[in-house]
Amino acid sequence: MQKPLxxxxxxxxxxxxxxxxxHSFAAFDMKQEITLQGTVQSYSLxxxxxxxxxxxxGKGPGDRNAxxxxxxxxxxxxxxxxxxxxxxxxxGDQITVVGHPxxxxxxxxxxxxxxxxDGTRMYQDIARPVGYLK
Amino acid sequence: xxxxxxxxVLAGCALAGCAQQGGTGTAASAPDDPKxxxxxxxxxxxxxxxxxVGSGDFGSMLARLTPAELQPxxxxxxxxxxxxxxxxxxxxxxxxxxxxxVAAKCDKPGxxxxxxxxxxxxxxxxxxxxxxxxxxxxxxxxxxxxxxxPSLEHFTPVGAGHSVGHWEGATLVVSxxxxxxxxxxxxxGGIYSAETxxxxxxxxxxxxxxxxxxxxxxPKIYVKPxxxxxxxxxxxxxSYAFESWCDVSDPLxxxxxxxxxxxx
Numbered sequence: 001m002q003k004p005l006x007x008x009x010x011x012x013x014x015x016x017x018x019x020x021x022x023h024s025f026a027a028f029d030m031k032q033e034i035t036l037q038g039t040v041q042s043y044s045l046x047x048x049x050x051x052x053x054x055x056x057x058g059k060g061p062g063d064r065n066a067x068x069x070x071x072x073x074x075x076x077x078x079x080x081x082x083x084x085x086x087x088x089x090x091x092g093d094q095i096t097v098v099g100h101p102x103x104x105x106x107x108x109x110x111x112x113x114x115x116x117x118d119g120t121r122m123y124q125d126i127a128r129p130v131g132y133l134k
Numbered sequence: 135x136x137x138x139x140x141x142x143v144l145a146g147c148a149l150a151g152c153a154q155q156g157g158t159g160t161a162a163s164a165p166d167d168p169k170x171x172x173x174x175x176x177x178x179x180x181x182x183x184x185x186x187v188g189s190g191d192f193g194s195m196l197a198r199l200t201p202a203e204l205q206p207x208x209x210x211x212x213x214x215x216x217x218x219x220x221x222x223x224x225x226x227x228x229x230x231x232x233x234x235x236v237a238a239k240c241d242k243p244g245x246x247x248x249x250x251x252x253x254x255x256x257x258x259x260x261x262x263x264x265x266x267x268x269x270x271x272x273x274x275x276x277x278x279x280x281x282x283x284p285s286l287e288h289f290t291p292v293g294a295g296h297s298v299g300h301w302e303g304a305t306l307v308v309s310x311x312x313x314x315x316x317x318x319x320x321x322x323g324g325i326y327s328a329e330t331x332x333x334x335x336x337x338x339x340x341x342x343x344x345x346x347x348x349x350x351x352x353p354k355i356y357v358k359p360x361x362x363x364x365x366x367x368x369x370x371x372x373s374y375a376f377e378s379w380c381d382v383s384d385p386l387x388x389x390x391x392x393x394x395x396x397x398x
Contacts, residue, residue, distance in 0.1 A: 024237045026223045026236070027234050046386075047378070047379050051392075068397065069394070070392050072391055074252070076376070077253050077269045077377065080376055081253070081369070102234075106393045108390070108392075108393055125252050126182065126183050126185050127189055127190065128187075128188045129190060131188050132187070
């Protein structure tokens with residue numbers, strides 16, 4: 001796990017200052033986006049960054065995404081401006097998350113946006129998908 | 135609209151005074167024109183930057199801006215800073231038992247960070263000064279009473295520097311010098327020193343849309359003035375400031391992902 005991290009960190013740090021975060025996001029591959037569907041195990045709108053743990057059932061035997069993931073969001077004040085509250089999710093809620101995976105392959109994700117069971121899309125920050133027109 | 139007019143009345147003399155001090159007004163409107171004062175009053179309140187076209191991620195929002203043209207020495211300094219930051223991040227990124235430790239830091243105070251950040255800024259209009267207050271520590275005080283900048287020879291550079299402003303019609307124009315040069319990088323790839331002048335033009339596109347055009351001028355750093363525009367959206371009237379609390383000594387500050395133990 002340590003070796004690929006060391007090799008990729010330098011390049012990642014030259015990616016633009018994502019979300020001007022409180023801490024470095026060098027552990028994430030910000031050029032990649034993945035989508036996970038799962039069930040919320042825990043959710044905390046906290047500083048320096050929000051976190052939620054989701055359980056991904058996967059699409060069958062051998063699906064490497066199956067398991068428990070820690071999803072990291074933005075700072076609480078930033079997410080509040082995008083509509084998040086401390087009650088946005090609770091354990092047991094169905095959720096889809098789109099975000100950036102870790103270089104190491106560990107089950108951690110830097111959140112781009114979440115989709116609630118009713119289809120509501122919740123962005124973690126002010127950035128919108130390519131081609132988005134308000 | 136009623137609220138806007140009421141605000142204009144409250145701030146009326148102040149805004150008119152501002153115009154008399156430093157503003158030029160417009161050919162079609164006197165400085166105390168109620169319509170003009172109402173337009174200026176709309177600048178007050180909370181604003182948040184927006185991504186109007188869809189940039190994909192926060193960094194790409196800034197990458198869309200026209201790159202700064204830097205003098206060779208400034209290019210070298212910027213590259214050195216990036217390399218040093220990369221080294222610091224690399225050195226401090228460690229994964230121990232599924233817990234990712236990262237470089238702990240808090241938001242940098244100062245205009246550059248405040249205006250490109252995605253937290254809110256609160257613009258407070260007062261008689262002789264205007265405040266731009268972010269949700270993290272530090273604020274910009276803009277003196278509207280016609281005073282000049284102090285001599286930089288006797289000024290200690292700080293994040294927000296020293297700002298003076300005036301109205302040009304309904305557009306607020308602000309000049310700032312004396313900023314700490316080791317602060318945040320300028321969007322578009324720039325740097326600055328205490329001698330660099332930043333001019334901000336706050337131009338309302340409507341009651342809920344704001345353009346701020348930033349122009350950096352310093353012949354020692356820039357081949358030509360570096361300009362870019364950021365867009366902000368007005369927040370609902372009942373919104374309130376929410377502190378971006380940060381304590382660099384908090385262990386969570388230096389922690390990112392905690393990989394959950396996988397249940398078999």
